[in-house]
Amino acid sequence: MTHAVEIRELHKSFGPLEVLKGIDFTVDTGQVVCVIGPSGSGKSTLLRCVNLLEEPTSGKVVVNGIELTHRDVDIDAVRRTIGMVFQQFNLFQHLSVLENITIAQRRVLGRRKSEAVKVAMQNLEKVGVGDKARFYPIQLSGGQQQRVAIARALAMDPALMLFDEPTSALDPELVGDVLAVMRQLADDGMTMLVVTHEMSFAREVADHVVFMDGGVIVEEGAPARVIGAPEHSRTQTFLARVLDPTHAKVGEVPEVDDYQAHRAIDGQPTVQVPGFDHGSGSGAI
Amino acid sequence: MTATTTEPTGAASVSGIRGLSPRQRRRILRGIQYGIFLGVIVLVVLLVDWSQIREHFLDADVAKEMLPELFTIALYNTIIYTVSAYAIGFVLGLAIALMRLSSAPPYRWVALIYVEIFRGLPALLVLLIIGFGLPVAFQGLNVPGDVYGKAALGLGVVAAAYMAETFRAGIQAVPKGQLEAARSLGMSQPRAMISIVIPQALRIIIPPLTNELVLLFKDSSLVYALGITAANVELTKFGSDAAINSADSTPFVVAGMTYLLITVPLGIVVRRLEARQSRGR
Numbered sequence: 001m002t003h004a005v006e007i008r009e010l011h012k013s014f015g016p017l018e019v020l021k022g023i024d025f026t027v028d029t030g031q032v033v034c035v036i037g038p039s040g041s042g043k044s045t046l047l048r049c050v051n052l053l054e055e056p057t058s059g060k061v062v063v064n065g066i067e068l069t070h071r072d073v074d075i076d077a078v079r080r081t082i083g084m085v086f087q088q089f090n091l092f093q094h095l096s097v098l099e100n101i102t103i104a105q106r107r108v109l110g111r112r113k114s115e116a117v118k119v120a121m122q123n124l125e126k127v128g129v130g131d132k133a134r135f136y137p138i139q140l141s142g143g144q145q146q147r148v149a150i151a152r153a154l155a156m157d158p159a160l161m162l163f164d165e166p167t168s169a170l171d172p173e174l175v176g177d178v179l180a181v182m183r184q185l186a187d188d189g190m191t192m193l194v195v196t197h198e199m200s201f202a203r204e205v206a207d208h209v210v211f212m213d214g215g216v217i218v219e220e221g222a223p224a225r226v227i228g229a230p231e232h233s234r235t236q237t238f239l240a241r242v243l244d245p246t247h248a249k250v251g252e253v254p255e256v257d258d259y260q261a262h263r264a265i266d267g268q269p270t271v272q273v274p275g276f277d278h279g280s281g282s283g284a285i
Numbered sequence: 286m287t288a289t290t291t292e293p294t295g296a297a298s299v300s301g302i303r304g305l306s307p308r309q310r311r312r313i314l315r316g317i318q319y320g321i322f323l324g325v326i327v328l329v330v331l332l333v334d335w336s337q338i339r340e341h342f343l344d345a346d347v348a349k350e351m352l353p354e355l356f357t358i359a360l361y362n363t364i365i366y367t368v369s370a371y372a373i374g375f376v377l378g379l380a381i382a383l384m385r386l387s388s389a390p391p392y393r394w395v396a397l398i399y400v401e402i403f404r405g406l407p408a409l410l411v412l413l414i415i416g417f418g419l420p421v422a423f424q425g426l427n428v429p430g431d432v433y434g435k436a437a438l439g440l441g442v443v444a445a446a447y448m449a450e451t452f453r454a455g456i457q458a459v460p461k462g463q464l465e466a467a468r469s470l471g472m473s474q475p476r477a478m479i480s481i482v483i484p485q486a487l488r489i490i491i492p493p494l495t496n497e498l499v500l501l502f503k504d505s506s507l508v509y510a511l512g513i514t515a516a517n518v519e520l521t522k523f524g525s526d527a528a529i530n531s532a533d534s535t536p537f538v539v540a541g542m543t544y545l546l547i548t549v550p551l552g553i554v555v556r557r558l559e560a561r562q563s564r565g566r
Binding site for chain 2: 051053076077079080082083084086088090091092093094103104108109149152153156
């Protein structure tokens, strides 16, 4: 059978820095896969390779039977079927919420205005911000902005949704709203690939959990096993620090020593390479 | 002017030099500042020959003779030169900015060379080259629109160099995530630039673009170098001709006031836009 996502021998380097060192894994249709791991482990880069926002150095990425890494692929056509939600929301600041959701429907899918507005309103209602259609992104809270971003991706009727740490830039009390929308989406049968630090979400919603560290998959499997009873010491240490940070010991894991500090700017590798700055978000204006 | 008397202070102010508290020293300093200001004004008022000023700079009869051509011809032409040059500069500048951001190196080189040349040359020299050099270099070449065409082209290519840099800065100021979000929705690179990045860049650069309009409005005075007729005359040339004819300086003042009539309101608009921007969109 064809998988929703199939990744084979994926390598990605930024200059001399090798971020992904041979990744193999698959996501089946209807599955929710969560990718967890420390900062700089390459999980965001992996996700961005799935819709070619990052060009893989070598290896194969196949989404719904179409090989994205083939040189003749129409990447714009494939991306229409892949929704992406970013850590920094990346709503279009110059457009209203409604226009944010209709512009790609009209310009890319060629939908009529009335139809695009109808689809937009349906999806805004679905994520619980139907009353904010006339607002501009800057007038919304982070949680509302992220839900609008989810609605924007859903309006394109994607077959696969990618989430790149969707709750990492949110105030703690706003995380729940976004996770609830994502859980609803999972229950509706959406195929989802989620990079997250929310272990409770991974444990309860994911069908499959992938733990990455140092550019490789360290272990993967059912959430009960990977999160509940991890086999590898690196996974154990990581989970201990995330689930119970107050009891972490300084220096027990040198490479993730300042994990909490990194978390604020997660999505960027620990080593900065010129020209590589995918962490910049709409908040920078 | 405020009095700068120092009141006798108690032992509490021993920290100050020569027995003055910091507050008293500030008052004295401020008094000196206002004193110098008033002194200069008084000096100017005393030195200027007011009867000469009234006669040669503010002669109502001379000013009246400039009407209505001051507005119907001179200001009208000035605005035509400015707006046409601005239009050329805007379109060409945007194209060059996009070339500078191109992934194809030859485009980047051409754009960079263009900017360096036309930012480095005086606008007057560019006008002279277009007015008198081009017809020689390209036999039979005629810029359409005669003086209007030459002026728009000459001032426009110079403005384009400045505007290209402004556009580039604006485009680069739009967060990369905006382009990524647009591309992830399946928009092509050109579509994402047109629908998402450039509209946001324009908002960011409205103040410098308005400034460029003010600069062009003044630089339109250089058009005289093309050798213009009475029908093509702009404000500065119109003023200086009138000054020569009437052997009086009033036309300079009138022409100057007419410039300010446009530039001051524009300046106010720019300041408002900047204030609105600093408050966040």
